[in-house]
Amino acid sequence: MNLQKLKARALSDPQVKAEYDNLEDEFKLINQLLSMRAQAGLTQEQLAKRMHTSKSNISRLERGNTNPSWATLVKYAHACGFELSLTPHKA
Amino acid sequence: MNLQKLKARALSDPQVKAEYDNLEDEFKLINQLLSMRAQAGLTQEQLAKRMHTSKSNISRLERGNTNPSWATLVKYAHACGFELSLTPHKA
């Protein structure tokens, strides 16, 4: 019983699988955010100013303590000098 | 004074430009949603069931009468058989 099998067994539970997938998506999202800010070379505070909000809110976003709206994501991206596209791909 | 110039002049107003960009983003988003549902060959009601919600909410989403959260977009995509990626590209 190694880790791989433990993981496999856990993920065979639909409930667990659903939560895992949500985490996956959330991580991907957060990484995109961090990546954009890094490429822009901005601190949370600088980004916050450009988004007309405060740095604590940026932190919340990047910590995954919230479920950002599309508008918020677009604002974040714009503040970092990016446009955003939603790209669906076959599961 | 043709349409092109009128548009150009209007968009030179930062305020107007910002609103225009928001519309652009919203249209792109909605088109992605409609496209995914079309490819999945689902009615709003079928999609709603898969998302554990009601068809009126799907309509609201697709009419742009709301600012969907990332989680909602992901649920929508999954229900259509897609994964979602957020792809930033230089403005």
Add this chain to the structure above:
DNA sequence: AACGAGGTTATCATAAACGACAACATGGAG
């Protein structure tokens, strides 16, 4: 050790998303 920059956390108020349900619109099939 003291300071400051960058990030985190807590809390509050307000606006908005979301789910549910009902009523209505629309357009195609018979």
Add this chain to the structure above:
DNA sequence: CTCCATGTTGTCGTTTATGATAACCTCGTT
């Protein structure tokens, strides 16, 4: 025209994102 499937709109209650502010943590620098 009548049905029916599909989509739209209105409204209500609940949950949650968002903005604001303040306090706190963590390092690196001096």
